[in-house]
Amino acid sequence: MKHNFNYVDGPPADCQYWPGYRRRTNLQTPGKDKVMTRYILRRLIAMPFLVRGIVTPSFLLTSVTKGDPLTAIVSDRQLNNPEVVAAAKAKWGLDRSLPERYVIYVGNLLTGDMGTSFITRRPVAQDVLYRLPATMELVIAAMAVGATIGISLGVLAAYFRNTVIDHAARVFALFGSSIPVFWLGLALLYVFSVQWGILPGPGRLAARATPPPMVTGFMTIDTLLAGDFRQFLDAVWHLILPAFVLGWAVAGTISRLVRANMLEVLSRDFILTARAKGAGEFRVVIRHALRNTLVPTLTVIGYSFAYLLTGAVLTETIFSWPGMGSYAVDAARGLDFPAIIGVTIVGGVIFLVTNLLTDIAYVVANPRVRLE
Numbered sequence: 001m002k003h004n005f006n007y008v009d010g011p012p013a014d015c016q017y018w019p020g021y022r023r024r025t026n027l028q029t030p031g032k033d034k035v036m037t038r039y040i041l042r043r044l045i046a047m048p049f050l051v052r053g054i055v056t057p058s059f060l061l062t063s064v065t066k067g068d069p070l071t072a073i074v075s076d077r078q079l080n081n082p083e084v085v086a087a088a089k090a091k092w093g094l095d096r097s098l099p100e101r102y103v104i105y106v107g108n109l110l111t112g113d114m115g116t117s118f119i120t121r122r123p124v125a126q127d128v129l130y131r132l133p134a135t136m137e138l139v140i141a142a143m144a145v146g147a148t149i150g151i152s153l154g155v156l157a158a159y160f161r162n163t164v165i166d167h168a169a170r171v172f173a174l175f176g177s178s179i180p181v182f183w184l185g186l187a188l189l190y191v192f193s194v195q196w197g198i199l200p201g202p203g204r205l206a207a208r209a210t211p212p213p214m215v216t217g218f219m220t221i222d223t224l225l226a227g228d229f230r231q232f233l234d235a236v237w238h239l240i241l242p243a244f245v246l247g248w249a250v251a252g253t254i255s256r257l258v259r260a261n262m263l264e265v266l267s268r269d270f271i272l273t274a275r276a277k278g279a280g281e282f283r284v285v286i287r288h289a290l291r292n293t294l295v296p297t298l299t300v301i302g303y304s305f306a307y308l309l310t311g312a313v314l315t316e317t318i319f320s321w322p323g324m325g326s327y328a329v330d331a332a333r334g335l336d337f338p339a340i341i342g343v344t345i346v347g348g349v350i351f352l353v354t355n356l357l358t359d360i361a362y363v364v365a366n367p368r369v370r371l372e
Contacts, residue, residue, distance in 0.1 A: 036363065043356050047349075052106075054348035055341070059105060062337040063098055070094070072118040072334045092118070105341075114345065115338030119330065124342035127327060132346065133217020134204065135316070135323030138246065139308045141239050145247030147254060147301055151290075154258025158266060159285055169255060176252025185245045185318040192241060200238050202320035209234060242319040246312060250304040257300055261293035295362055302358030306351045 070079065070088060078084040089095040093104065105115065114124040150173075157169035192199040204219045205211060211219070212226035220239065223232040265271065266289050274284050313325035320326075324343060331339035 036360070040356070040360070043359075047352055050352055051345065051349060054345060055106065055109065056102075058341045058344040059102055060098075062340055063101070065335075069118060069335045069337050072336055092116075109345075114342040117331070117339045118336045119334045119339070124338050127339065128324070128342055128346055130214075130217070131322060131324050131327045134219070134321060135309060135312060135325065137218045137220065138239070138242055138312060138315070138321060138323060139305060141243035142246035142308055142312075143250070143301065143305050145243050146250035146304070147247075149247070150251040150254025151258050151297070153251070153255040155262060155285065155290060157255065157259040158262030161263065166259075169259070173252035173255040173259075176248045176250075176255075179248075181245060181249055182314045182318060184248065185242070185315055188241055188245060189318065199241050200234070202318070204238050204321065205231065205234055206238075242315050242321060245318075246308055246315045250300075250308070253304070254297065254300055258290075258293060258297055261296055262289055265289045265292045298358055298361045302354050302361070306354040309347070309350050 069092075070085060073088050073092060074084055086095070093101055096104070108115065112125060114128070116122065117124050117127055120127055153169040153172060157166040160166050189201065193201045200206065209231060212222045212228060212231065215222050215225050219235040220232060223229075223235050266285075271284060271288060274288050279288070309324070312321075312323065313329055315321065316323045316325035317329060324346070327339065328343045330336070331343065
C-alpha cells in the first residue's frame with residue numbers, strides 16, 4: 001500500500017492524528033472556530049431545559065415518598081402537638097398542594113435559591129458551595145491517579161503484548177474493576193494508617209489542626225494561600241489514600257480500553273510507515289499510536305469524572321471526607337428533601353457540563369471530528 005507523506009495532502013486514511021497535519025487543517029478551515037462557538041451556544045441554550053427534566057422527577061419522587069419530612073423538622077416530643085405541626089408545615093410550605101409547591105420551587109430555583117435544609121437550617125446552595133470543593137479536590141486527584149496509572153499500564157500492556165508486563169497489567173485492571181471501593185478503602189486505611197502509620201487517618205487535615213481561611217475550598221490551595229507549607233503537606237498526605245482508592249476503580253477500566261485500542265492502532269499501516277521512515281519507538285508509540293486512541297479514552301475519562309463526583313459516597317464516608325457524598329447520605333437519612341433535590345440538580349449539571357467539555361476535547365484531540 002502506497003502512502004503519501006505530504007502533510008498538505010493529509011495523513012493516511014487509517015490515521016486519525018498525524019503530527020503536523022493539525023496545523024495545516026486549522027489554517028485551511030477558518031470557520032472552524034465559528035462552528036465550535038455555535039455548537040457550544042446551542043448546548044448551553046439547551047442545558048436549562050435538560051436541568052428542568054432533572055428537577056421535575058426529583059421533586060416528584062421526594063414528594064411521594066412514604067417518609068415524613070416533619071421528623072427532620074419537629075422534635076419527637078412535639079410531633080403529637082397539632083399546633084406545632086401546623087406551624088412547621090406553614091413555615092416550610094408543606095401545607096400547600098404539590099403543584100403549588102413545584103411552581104414555587106422552580107421560581108425560586110431560577111433565582112439560585114434551592115431551598116433551606118431541614119437539618120442544617122442553612123440555604124442548600126450555601127451547603128453545596130461549601131461541600132462541593134472538597135469533592136472536586138478529591139475527584140481531580142483521583143482522576144489524575146486513575147488516568148495516569150490506567151494509560152501507562154494500557155500502553156505498556158499493548159506494547160509488551162503477551163508478556164509478564166501484559167499479564168500483570170491485566171490482573172491489576174481486573175482487581176481494580178472488581179474489588180469493592182469500601183473494602184479497599186478500609187483495608188488500605190487499616191494497613192497504611194493503623195498498622196504501619198505511614199499515612200494519616202481520615203479527614204482532610206490532622207485532628208488538632210486549624211483549617212486555613214476558606215478561599216477556594218481546596219485544602220491544598222488554601223493552605224498555600226495561607227503560606228503554611230507544613231499544613232499543605234499535611235493536606236496532601238491526607239489526600240493520597242482516598243484519591244488512590246477512588247482512582248483505582250477507574251484505572252482498571254481505562255487500562256483495558258487503552259490496551260485494546262493500542263493493539264488495534266499498532267497494527268495499522270501508518271505505524272509501519274512511521275517506523276520505516278526511521279521514527280523512534282517512543283515517538284511511534286506515544287505521538288502516533290497513543291494520540292490516535294485519545295477519543296475513546298477521553299470518553300471514559302469524561303464520564304468517569306462525572307461519575308466520581310456524584311458517586312464518591314462510600315469513599316467520603318470511609319475517610320470522613322466532608323464532601324457532596326457525605327452530605328447526600330446525611331440528607332437521605334434525615335429526609336432532608338431540599339438537600340436531596342439540590343444534590344441531584346448539582347449532579348445532573350455536572351454530568352451535562354462534563355459531557356460538553358468531553359465533546360470539545362474530541363475536537364482538540366482529533367481535528368477530523370466535526371461538531372454538528
